[in-house]
Amino acid sequence: MNGQDSAPENAAEYDVVVVGAGVAGLYAVHRFRRQGLTVRAFEAASGVGGVWYWNRYPGARCDVESVDYSYSFSPELEQEWDWSEKYATQPEILAYLEHVADRFDLRRDIQFDTRVTSATLDEDSLRWTVRTDRGDVVSARFFVVAAGPLSNANTPDFDGLDTFTGDVFHTAYWPHEGVDFTGKRVAVIGTGSSGIQSIPHIAEQADQLFVFQRSANYSVPAGNAPLDDATRAEQKAGYAERRRLSWESGGGSPHRAHPKLTLEASEEERRAAYEERWKLGGVLYSKTFADQLTDQAANDTAREFWEEKIRAVIDDPAIAELLIPNDHAIGAKRIVTDSGYYETYNRDNVHLVNLKAAPIVGMDATGINTTDAHYDVDAIVLATGFDAMTGSLDKLEIVGRDGLALKDKWAAGPETYLGLGIDGFPNFFNLTGPGSPSVLANMVLHSELHVDWVADAIAYLDDRGATAIEGTPEAVADWVEECRNRAEASLLNTANSWYLGANIPGRPRVFMPFLGGFAGYRQIITEVADSGYKGFAII
Numbered sequence: 001m002n003g004q005d006s007a008p009e010n011a012a013e014y015d016v017v018v019v020g021a022g023v024a025g026l027y028a029v030h031r032f033r034r035q036g037l038t039v040r041a042f043e044a045a046s047g048v049g050g051v052w053y054w055n056r057y058p059g060a061r062c063d064v065e066s067v068d069y070s071y072s073f074s075p076e077l078e079q080e081w082d083w084s085e086k087y088a089t090q091p092e093i094l095a096y097l098e099h100v101a102d103r104f105d106l107r108r109d110i111q112f113d114t115r116v117t118s119a120t121l122d123e124d125s126l127r128w129t130v131r132t133d134r135g136d137v138v139s140a141r142f143f144v145v146a147a148g149p150l151s152n153a154n155t156p157d158f159d160g161l162d163t164f165t166g167d168v169f170h171t172a173y174w175p176h177e178g179v180d181f182t183g184k185r186v187a188v189i190g191t192g193s194s195g196i197q198s199i200p201h202i203a204e205q206a207d208q209l210f211v212f213q214r215s216a217n218y219s220v221p222a223g224n225a226p227l228d229d230a231t232r233a234e235q236k237a238g239y240a241e242r243r244r245l246s247w248e249s250g251g252g253s254p255h256r257a258h259p260k261l262t263l264e265a266s267e268e269e270r271r272a273a274y275e276e277r278w279k280l281g282g283v284l285y286s287k288t289f290a291d292q293l294t295d296q297a298a299n300d301t302a303r304e305f306w307e308e309k310i311r312a313v314i315d316d317p318a319i320a321e322l323l324i325p326n327d328h329a330i331g332a333k334r335i336v337t338d339s340g341y342y343e344t345y346n347r348d349n350v351h352l353v354n355l356k357a358a359p360i361v362g363m364d365a366t367g368i369n370t371t372d373a374h375y376d377v378d379a380i381v382l383a384t385g386f387d388a389m390t391g392s393l394d395k396l397e398i399v400g401r402d403g404l405a406l407k408d409k410w411a412a413g414p415e416t417y418l419g420l421g422i423d424g425f426p427n428f429f430n431l432t433g434p435g436s437p438s439v440l441a442n443m444v445l446h447s448e449l450h451v452d453w454v455a456d457a458i459a460y461l462d463d464r465g466a467t468a469i470e471g472t473p474e475a476v477a478d479w480v481e482e483c484r485n486r487a488e489a490s491l492l493n494t495a496n497s498w499y500l501g502a503n504i505p506g507r508p509r510v511f512m513p514f515l516g517g518f519a520g521y522r523q524i525i526t527e528v529a530d531s532g533y534k535g536f537a538i539i
């Protein structure tokens with residue numbers, strides 16, 4: 001590719017091509033269209049939903065409250081949709097996104113079962129030529145990737161996996177018809193969110209369940225509950241205030257950290273605060289106090305409280321010992337939100353396999369071999385996560401100025417200005433990816449924030465008769481440094497997590513999300529827009 005790729009003369013032309021019809025892609029289609037732009041979205045799946053289309057494993061559920069994990073752009077939509085539980089299940093979130101697609105008539109601008117394979121800049125016109133695996137070639141002024149930071153599943157290169165004669169499933173590509181494990185011996189590899197959510201469900205069905213754990217994780221019970229009419233009515237009546245608080249928060253939900261720093265609070269206050277967060281459920285536990293993820297001594301107090309709670313529900317102290325992480329601060333990897341995970345190890349049919357003591361050597365026809373045993377199983381469930389943040393982008397051949405491919409430009413780690421601009425890639429926007437709060441924030445509001453920002457930038461160009469917007473190298477360099485400094489001040493930088501690409505062999509170790517909080521980030525990108533896009537070249 002030479003960076004001069006112009007589309008054939010008969011190629012369809014759009015103002016915007018969007019990759020993906022998940023949470024961000026759906027809103028992008030709606031928002032850009034509302035602005036009078038022509039939009040074409042390409043979606044590899046047969047339906048809308050993105051991660052919520054693919055991740056159908058048993059127990060899949062969001063770890064942000066349903067009332068918050070929903071679009072804010074339409075007050076009518078907020079009022080008409082009824083969530084049935086505090087934390088929605090995958091089928092309910094998918095039903096919601098399907099409703100949104102229908103309600104706003106989005107499907108007519110989405111081409112399903114079509115994967116974008118490349119996007120190449122025509123340096124003369126500054127348009128993007130986009131190709132798909134179905135042979136489409138289209139031309140777009142703006143190329144917007146809404147493929148999501150957690151969409152490229154990671155299947156480790158296990159020796160002999162293809163010789164296993166039983167069934168192999170990946171949590172991220174679960175069969176739509178579901179899987180019946182009744183009477184089966186099942187192995188689950190991986191104890192991140194996907195493993196921890198699915199294990200209790202698989203344990204209930206399977207004859208025997210072997211959980212292969214390489215690293216223990218911190219999980220906090222969801223405290224999930226059905227929502228009754230009164231609660232729903234109260235939530236709907238308070239939506240405006242709830243959203244205001246969310247937009248002004250560190251993570252995009254309306255909850256505030258305790259007013260004191262961890263060690264300023266008395267022991268009694270601290271325990272009360274942890275107890276309250278415990279009841280709230282899940283991932284918010286890592287934000288009980290504002291300094292919990294920057295101060296190791298503060299973090300230790302949260303960890304001790306967590307440990308006490310968890311030991312109390314596991315019958316066998318030796319199993320508890322294995323399930324309690326000893327290699328990272330609590331919250332430095334995303335806290336898992338579970339329903340009945342630790343209690344599952346009290347079942348007779350559940351066996352924890354400690355891969356730290358005996359790693360997996362490989363698979364054979366009948367099961368899994370570790371360095372000290374063979375496990376005969378009928379099915380293997382890979383809950384082994386994602387090549388996060390940049391994995392899906394790498395699969396798209398995105399070629400900018402001078403024929404430079406994005407994956408080569410980012411060989412040492414992703415570099416952006418505000419997560420929204422990349423020098424050499426004018427009019428290309430990657431939504432909710434590296435350089436933005438991304439997965440550290442409520443992804444629905446974050447998607448709206450990014451799409452609105454891009455739509456406003458397009459309007460700004462159009463008002464001035466300009467062709468393109470492009471992050472300058474200086475602004476990119478400054479933002480990369482800003483992101484690095486913030487990461488270095490945080491305990492999140494110290495764990496071997498997918499935030500750093502540490503789960504994928506060969507990936508450079510770079511903390512990818514921006515760690516300045518959702519509200520802080522929103523303020524920065526809003527000020528940049530208001531200043532006439534400082535740090536961007538307007539061409």
Ligand code: N01
Nearest residue numbers: 061062063156190191192193194195214215334383384385
């Ligand atoms: O993936 P993960 P995930 N041999 O990377 C293990 C979001 N999400 O799909 O830690 C053996 O967290 C790996 O071990 P280790 C959420 O943001 C949200 O569970 O690398 N084991 C780990 O235990 C989440 O953080 C929800 O030592 C291997 C596991 O596989 C993110 O997605 C639900 C291995 C992978 O855990 C990712 O979660 C689901 C190997 N070769 C996901 N390779 C909600 O609740 C990997 N592992 C909304």
